[in-house]
Amino acid sequence: MNALSSIIKNPLLKPAFIALWLAFLLLPFRGVKAASVLFITLTIAIPAFKFLSGHLSSLVKQIHSSVERVRHYLPSDSRFLFLLLLPAAAIPLVAQGYIVDVTILSGIYIILALGLNVVVGFTGLLNLGFVAYYAIGAYSFALLNTKLGMGFWSAMPASVLITVIAGFLFAVPAVRLRGDYLALVTLGFGEIVHITLNNWDSLTKGPNGISGIAPPHILSFGLTSLNSFYYLVMFFVVIAIIVMRRIHASKIGRAWIALREDEIATSAMGINRTMYKLYSVAFGAFWAGLAGCLFASKMRFISPESFTFMESVLILCMVIVGGLGSIAGVIIGAVILVFLPEVLREVQLYRMLALGAGLVVLMIFRPQGLFGGKNVSIGS
Amino acid sequence: MFLQQLINGLTLGSVYALIALGYTMVYGILELINFAHGEIYMLGAYLGIILLGFFTAIGLTSYSLYLSLGITLLLTVIFCSSYGFTIEKIAYKPLRNAPRLSPLISAIGVSIFLQNYVMLTQGATDKVFPSLFGGAGFTVMSTRITYLQASIILVSAFMMIMLNAFILKTKTGKAMRAVAQDKVMASLLGINIDTIITITFIIGSGLAAVAGMMVAMYYGLVNYFIGYSAGIKAFTAAVLGGIGSVPGAMLGGILLGLVESLGAGYISSEYKDAYAFIILIIILLVKPEGLLGRSLEEKI
Amino acid sequence: MYPLEVKALSKHFGGIRAIEEISFHTKDRTILSIIGPNGAGKTTLFNCLTGFMKPTRGSIIFSERDISGLSADKINRMGIARTFQNIRLFRDMTVLENVLVAQHTKIRSGLFSAITQLPLFKREERTIREKAYEYLELLGLETHVDKVSGSMPYGEQRKLEIARALATGASLLLFDEPTAGMNPQETSEMMRIIMNLRELGKTIILIEHDMRFVMGISDRIIVLDHGVKIAEGSPEEIKTNPMVIEAYLGKETH
The missing domain is CATH 1.10.287 (Helix Hairpins)
Incomplete structure (x- = not known):
């Protein structure tokens, strides 16, 4: 031996x-x-x-x-972010429709990932069922639009509100749980939503999905072309970034990060931890709902297939790869994970394989993500 | 009807229990939700099909079906345990002192990797397990029990009794319990923690392998994503029984199997897969320590 | 009227009586020390006073209200702040950010004003920043403002924890072993700091093992042993109390 x-x-x-x-x-x-x-x-x-x-x-x-040098500029320098926006704004003018299409998709994912980043990156609550909020937003929007004939600008706020309420109601009992238990409960929630969408035929048409969703209008001008939709998504991406940065630098953002670092000490500061966790979940759900609306009105068709557990994992990967808690890092993560498989078609087959292996490697060698802060890591 | 569902539930439940044991043992020792454990079960199902196919091809099966099945089962257990061992070494061991959620994310990574690994090597379509016994069985009180069902229940019961004896009676089993209770104290007493963790992964994977092969025979169909839902359900069973508790996992598995099969029979079969998640959520919210677990207070 | 009055407080864990029928009160602008051997129930008492544990029986009267069983954050908002034996800073935040978090409840503007950057929001942020510098100066940490708090030496971390407790605006401060792990020079500096806080009008309760420190700083001392209060008095009285000597040195066996 x-x-x-x-x-x-x-x-x-x-x-x-x-x-x-x-x-x-x-x-x-x-x-x-x-x-x-x-x-x-x-x-x-x-x-x-x-x-x-x-x-x-x-x-x-x-x-x-x-990377550290780049990272150093990313979260602190807002001018950098807006520097990125300039070429982004020019994309529809110079690129093919296909590129614009993929960029729209990455815009939607940026909003989603920024929303999840609030919950996982700022507050340190691991959510494995974030896709549930995305799905609720998309389905509410699709139903309000196709069944009640509501337009984008009235259906969108209504759907976002529904998503936030759903997120809040679910979070009320769930946030009391400890880290990994909470993760499993959120996963369960995601699955229940998925199974419900698949089986509630009378409302959701089951696996067939909902089609015929109308494109958004501004005044009487329909945003049917790819390019105009592109600018609509970019508009919301910019709003999301600005709001995230401001919240991050307010007492709410500080309370979230305090919760991530030490819950006990946070409540010793007079901060109601349950309330701020609820805030965080509801705030994250807000963006997921918005992203869901954009997705539904972009695709004009949605089905449960777009809202699986793997989708939750993909969004989580965007947050983790880019860097937990770093707004710019999350944006880069989302763009990388949307574009990479599109650019390298051959990679697509191996995408999930690489993603799985990548998560393991990342956790071992750089748990704070590629562009995350030095000491940021989730859980305690 | 009721008895029939009971038998179906018991069959399903004993499989869940076998998988749940792997979750509960690892959680008991590492406080890690081994998200990849369901994939070991999936590997077990595939290996059963692959190896039996191999033995059929070389003519062993036509020589003796039972010998062929026995060797297949043995090799499946060996391979799955090897996978469990390797996963622990690569994906969890380097994270022993990392923040709590890092190993969980790593485990999710392993799970995704294995699913796609099997999909790429074995194809995305369903695999068929040859029907060896047909529907042969016997009837008790107008309830039909196939031989396969009976053997699943018996084999599971046998494995659980063996595991219990192992944990209660052997030196290694006692060391496992000691490590689960207090790692620092156990290592002061000269127990090699790493060895115990390795053994835990090997045993848990072996049990999942048996479960995987039996399910493949039972349903006759296998695909690369069965590990995910079976894994979640088995985890639910472990939580239901009280995570960290070995008898709890057995009880939880059987209860969950019964709920699922009775629920599918009497409430709605479309939502069959949702029951486990609903139970998981309710248990975690109402009684997170489970039926047979110990409760924990927040440390200040 | 006393700032804090504890009446017959008990905390049991299953069959274990961690603290049993403890009663005492503090006076305004005084330093009260709680001493006792390990496992006497000192930290459990702190946890009950600050809402981290629910007492089994008894009452805690603070500013004319029974606060026993209230949540930790509520108790802090009412004016009791604490530090922890095993230092619980927000380790990845800077020193300044730690003190900003502590002033959370001083800010009225919420989500909406943060997003729109209303003047109120900016004014409040400026105010708590200025206040933060004041607190840090009081503790001698003004040169560390932008350091990551978890990377500072042990003694500085203890001071930051006190600055943070102070910044919550509490009038009653509970310090759990404020000099643990400090060298004699740091200990005497800590003594000056805490006495200074008393001069500034704070009421202080502390748990401490360093007897020279306790005897030098305390106005009153409570001695716990096995969860029971065995003595109370001025430092002079405690020093000569035979019960206390017995608790620390053990009973003579013959």
Whole structure:
């Protein structure tokens, strides 16, 4: 036994054993050939990587410090954000419709991710069912629009209100729970909403979804073209960013962050922790509801398929990849995760695989996200 | 009708219980919701199909069906335990001292990875488990029980009794309980915490593997996302029984199976999958320590 | 009328009597120390007074109201603030931000004025910033304003916790082992700070193990042992009380 473990721990043979082990795991799923290929690749790759990592570490450090430099400017300098907006405003003028389309989608995801960032990044409450609010917003909007004939500007506030109320009602009992239990309850809520949408045929038309949603109008001018819708979404993105930044710098934002850092100490400051957690959830739900309305009126068709658990995970990834609690980081995270699979079509197949592995790697090496603050991490 | 649903529920419930044991043991020791545990069960279901297919191809199954099934089960357990072991080493061990939610997010990452790993290697379409026993069974009090159902219930019961004996009687089992109660004290007494954690993952994965293979035989169909909902349901069972409590997981699993099957029979089958989530939410809100768990007070 | 009056307060955990029938009161602008061996129930008493635990029985009268069983945040808003034995700062926030959070209840403008940046909002933010500097100066932390609080040395963190408690505007301050882990020089500085707070009109209750500190600073001392109050009096009286000596040194066995 000891002899065996000393062979395995031998630094020269260790990579081969790791490779052998992983090949063994792959064997039943892909057969002998793929397993051998994996074994040979890893036997070469692991020592090569180790050898290179010595040389790479200086490069990595350089990348690290440049990321830190970029990060340093991101959350503090509002001019930077608006500098980004200028080229964004020009996109419809120069780019193809397809790019505009993807940018609209990333705009909607930015609003969603900013909303989730309030709950997870600021307040430190892990929500695994954020898609529920997104779905409630989208479905309320679609139903008010198709059944009652309400236009965008009346259906949107109504749907957002419905979403906020739903978020609030659900949060009242839930926020008493501790971190990971709360995460599971929110996941359950997301699933219940999804299952309900799938089965309440008389209202939601089940898996067939709701079609025929009217595009938004400004006065009598219909925003039917892609470009005009683009500017509508950008308008809301800018509003979201401004509001987030201002709330973040107010007593409400401070109370949220205090809750994330130490709940006990927060209540010793005279802050009602339940109330501020509710605030946070309701405020997050507000943006999810808005994003839902935009999504519904953009697609003109919605179905439960767009509101699965994986969607919740995707939004969470945007928040985590970009940087928990950092507004600019979250925006970058959303843009990266929407554009990457679109740009690299081949990647699409492996997107979720990479996302899963990426989450693990990120938690181990940079739990605060790519652009997150130095000491920010969720939970305690 | 009622008895029939009871048998169905009991079959389903014993499977949930087997998976729930993995959640509860890991939570008891690491306070981690091992989100990827459901995927181990899914791997078990796939491995059952793959390996049995292999043994059929080389002619072992036609030589002796039971030998072939036995070896398949054994190998499935070995492979799943190896996966559990590897996951713990790669995704959780480096996060031992990280903030509470980091390992949970890492676990979600593993779960997504494994789902897509299986989807990419085995295809996105359903896999079929060959029907070996047909609908053969026996009838008690006008209730039909298939041999498969009976063996699922019996095998599960057997595994649970063995696990209980292991935890209560053996030295390793006692060490596991000690670590669950007080890690610092246990390590002062010379218990190697890392070894205990590894053993916990191996045992939990082995149980999930058995559950996975049995379900694959029972339903005859398998796809790469069955781990997610089964995992959540088993977790619900663990919470229902009192997370961290081994008898609680068994009780919770069986109760949940019964609720689901009776609910589907008498209330609505469309919302069958929602019952588990509703129970999960209600339990966490009303009695978070579960039926057999201990309650915890906030530490200041 | 006393600022704080505790009547027959008990806290039981299952069968364990952490504190049993404790009664005492404070006087305005005084320092009251609570001493006793480990496990005597001192921190449990603090937790009951500040709303982090619900007392099993008894009452706590503060500004003519029974506050026993109220939530921690309510009690703080009524005017009682505390520090913690194991320092609970908002570690990733700067020193200044910690003190800003503490002034949360001083701000009236809410969500709407924050979004629209109304003059009221800006004025209030400016005021609490100025106040924050005052509190930090009082504790000698004015040079650390922008430091991340969790990265400061231990002694400075304890001081910041006191600044934060002060900034909530409380009139009664409860300090749980304010000099734990400090060197003699820091301890004497802490003594000056706390005496200064008394001069500024604050009423103070503290838990402390350092006897020289306790004897030097206290107006009155309460001794707890096994959850029961065994003595109360001036430092001189406590020093010579045979019950106290017994509790600390143990009963002579022959």
